Amino acid sequence: MSGLRVVPTRLRGRERLYVRGTDGNNVAWYDRETARISLLAEDSRQDVLAALRPFLTGPVTVGPPPAPTPAELARLTLHPDDDLAPNRPGEALLVALARDPAHRLRPDPRRRALLAEETVGAALDALEGAGWHTLHSIPLPGGDRVHHLLIGPAGLFAVRALYARRQRVLVADPMVAVGRRAPEPLLRRLRADADRAAYALTAEVRPVLAVAGPAEVLITAAPRTVRILREEELAGLARLGGLLKPGDVDALHAMARDRRTWRGL
Known part of the structure; x- marks a missing residue:
């Protein structure tokens, strides 16, 4: 030959x-x-x-x-329409903005939210070579979604991106206030997302609030079960103690990337 x-x-x-x-x-x-x-x-x-x-x-x-592993077999048989792995950070927002050209003519908070998801998503994608996988914009029944799901040796993390460029962020569990905006119960929603992901994957999923570009983050008391991280601190998740073997990481990633996994929640 x-x-x-x-x-x-x-x-x-x-x-x-x-x-x-x-x-x-x-x-x-x-x-x-x-x-x-x-x-x-x-x-x-x-x-x-x-x-x-x-x-x-x-x-x-x-x-x-x-011989292919069970995770590889699952990936090979997954229909492209059901594969969430190609989702870009902020995929749902990208689609919504593309369908609404008028957003360019007026201020639209979705553009700031998209920037936060893209910034956080890029930081998480940078962990890929260290044995980690990230899935973006996972749709949940009822219109909710997990912004980012990080899967790796230290376990699983449901990451919610929050835009706060040059603004102060005040965290008073479960409320989060950005700048002069009214506080919102973001930590309650984030815990709910993590709980739903844990139910779907039958594995512990820990919630993380990733704050993009804040001038300052003030936390009145350590939030229950939730990590609050700036975008540049997300790489530290890769240094946490190992919990999962590579085969377990691949199996969970194969399950999580399948859209059908999330339909029954």
Whole structure:
């Protein structure tokens, strides 16, 4: 077999080199992290090794692809319409604003809310390479939604984004006031979102309020069960003690990305 080309990609934070034939189909791939070359056809072994030789830095294992895990099988059989993984931060707001062109002609609080979700979402997505997964804008029955669901070694977190650019945020559980606006029971809603997510996933989900761009955050007393974090502090969640094994993280992510998981709440 000749004419093989090597195409580098990143899959869930891991680097892979795919070896493709002249027809564009994959014949093998090299996972740098596990130092394994997975062959789809044994008779292509020598050609694949020759194509990958410039990229190999040490001993490798060569063999057929490993059997897919239950989480991988669930992902492969998930219909695209039911897959929430492609959701962008603030997906629901993006859709709503696109359907309402008139929002450009007037002040619209949805634009500030969208900016907060995009800012917080970007901070959470940055954890992807450290064994974490983030799902955005998960719809719940009744019109509610989980802004962001973070799943990783330290567990699961329901994260609600709050726009507070250059404003003071006052937290008096369950009320949260931003600037001169009237206080709202955001912590009660956030706990309810986390409880619904925990019920859907049959796993503990801890609530986090992520404040985007505040000038100051004042907390009158430590809120019950809720973490209050600035956007730049979200990376600290990755340093919490490990609770879940990689297989458990993948299984929970596979369940959470399936829209059908959330319909029965």
